[in-house]
Amino acid sequence: MPETAIDAHYPAPDIVDAEGFSALWDTRPVRLTRRTGRLEQLETQIERLLERMNIAVIYGGDKTIEGAVINQTHNPRSWKSYQAVAQDIADSLTRLGAKNVRLMADDMTLGGRLREENIHFAWLNSGGVQGYDSMSHSAAMLEMTGIPYVGHNPLTASILDNKHAFKRQLHALGIPTPAFMTWHLSRGPFVPETNRRFHEVFAGFSGPFIVKPVCGRASLHVNIVDTVADLTEAVAEVYSATENHILIEEFMPGAEFTVAVCGSITSHGRKLVQSNHPHVFSAVERVLTEEERIFTSMDVRPITTDRLKSLGPRTDSEVHGKLVDIAREVFTEMDLETLIRLDLRMDANGRLHVLEANPKPDLKRPNAEKTSIVCIGLSECGMDYDDLILSLLSDRIDFLLCQRRGTVTALTSLLD
Numbered sequence: 452m453p454e455t456a457i458d459a460h461y462p463a464p465d466i467v468d469a470e471g472f473s474a475l476w477d478t479r480p481v482r483l484t485r486r487t488g489r490l491e492q493l494e495t496q497i498e499r500l501l502e503r504m505n506i507a508v509i510y511g512g513d514k515t516i517e518g519a520v521i522n523q524t525h526n527p528r529s530w531k532s533y534q535a536v537a538q539d540i541a542d543s544l545t546r547l548g549a550k551n552v553r554l555m556a557d558d559m560t561l562g563g564r565l566r567e568e569n570i571h572f573a574w575l576n577s578g579g580v581q582g583y584d585s586m587s588h589s590a591a592m593l594e595m596t597g598i599p600y601v602g603h604n605p606l607t608a609s610i611l612d613n614k615h616a617f618k619r620q621l622h623a624l625g626i627p628t629p630a631f632m633t634w635h636l637s638r639g640p641f642v643p644e645t646n647r648r649f650h651e652v653f654a655g656f657s658g659p660f661i662v663k664p665v666c667g668r669a670s671l672h673v674n675i676v677d678t679v680a681d682l683t684e685a686v687a688e689v690y691s692a693t694e695n696h697i698l699i700e701e702f703m704p705g706a707e708f709t710v711a712v713c714g715s716i717t718s719h720g721r722k723l724v725q726s727n728h729p730h731v732f733s734a735v736e737r738v739l740t741e742e743e744r745i746f747t748s749m750d751v752r753p754i755t756t757d758r759l760k761s762l763g764p765r766t767d768s769e770v771h772g773k774l775v776d777i778a779r780e781v782f783t784e785m786d787l788e789t790l791i792r793l794d795l796r797m798d799a800n801g802r803l804h805v806l807e808a809n810p811k812p813d814l815k816r817p818n819a820e821k822t823s824i825v826c827i828g829l830s831e832c833g834m835d836y837d838d839l840i841l842s843l844l845s846d847r848i849d850f851l852l853c854q855r856r857g858t859v860t861a862l863t864s865l866l867d
Contacts, residue, residue: 493845494845501547502549502550503571504572505568506552508538508555508573510555510556510576511556512561516558518558525582527664528585528667528668535815536813543840544844546837556580572598572599573593574600578668590603597860601844602789610785615633615665618698626777629703629796630701631699632699636687641687660700660701661673661699662698672689675702705796705799708795708796709792709793711793712729712731712778713732713791713843729787731774731778734762736760759822761831777795781805789846791810793807816836825839
């Protein structure tokens, strides 16, 4: 692949500035491609850093373990450790040449371990240990302690993980998302018949509705409610499980899709390439059984290849092209810096709507029995699992070195 590989339906760069940077003229903002020769330099930097860095791969701490927290509190977001996937990431980094990789729990002991083991760089694979906005807690600690990392910054992590905040961003950007509102039972029971906001949002719509937590994982506590009359009970049930705001949205009756998007530097056969756009991959249609109206939680039914249909630009050109365009727009307009997975669904007229974003998609290494949605389309991109890990690492380090050099003093010292 050429160093600045660009998707065929976009024109080649035709402007080069005084420092050798080229910009793609398009109606949407794109990142500047790096100067000529940057990829060769980056490959050398990554190789050197992998040999010299002490790396922490961080998974969700268990609040029930002594010393993990001071006081155990409520988890509005369903907890999971993700330790097995953290091990997959650590093993991949080792295969790629990392000499010193540690797994660490995201809990009260993290700061001390980071200091004691002289960690230079971290990879966030945690949904948090407990409390509200837990997805942002470890990112905030790393920002405070000055350790660069693969992961979203605290603000972005919170926005992506809180469905109502993310959907408001989509609405402001003009990106289709199902009509929605939120409710918190501190305001009393939800009574749609007399709720002014409900009538404004859902004027003329009588169902079905989706009732779900604003913050959650794996489709847990997600309910289809067919009639307005059943909303009051459904909202109360979800609130009793989460003690958090409840999202009420229009049910989309069409096909359900997911698509992954990350930064523009990717690895193919361990060779880095650069695109002028975010890299979109693993466009997938979720295969629903006859009894399924929404995709069943991975905690109930493991994700196997027969539950997913991989989509390609040739075989499924129309829907694939739309998924790519939406994913790129979300990534660019929201100034995202690393991997997300978008969940989308079609309405009755076949128009795609973004349901939510997953700020920490499952990065489980595929095997014969199970896979992750993000990994299912890697081979079609000329990538394997280690290429994906190298892509996320390389793009993140390049972004930090080129655009936030003042935050990576620990890395620049290793490159001297």
